[in-house]
Amino acid sequence: MRKRRRFKQQLTLQERLTTWSKEVLDQAAKLPPGPERDALIKKARQADVACHLDEWAHSPELQPPV
Secondary structure, eight states, rough: OOOOOOOOSOOOOHHHHHHHHHHHHHHHHHSEEEEEEEHHHHHHHHHHHHHHHHHTTTTTTOOOOO
8 A cells, every 4th residue: 555645734724725726816917818717816816715724714703513
């Protein structure tokens, strides 16, 4: 059986998503209007939403179900 390669992330999920989103938006800004640019902008928005969802899921106000 093969062993899985495991490693610890140096950055949090939010940091990685934010960084990646900014990089994708920078790439999109360099492209002319079109489907490729729209796809990059959509991916950046999805990363931003994922970041907010992760933030919400780890917030202290979130209560477990009773």
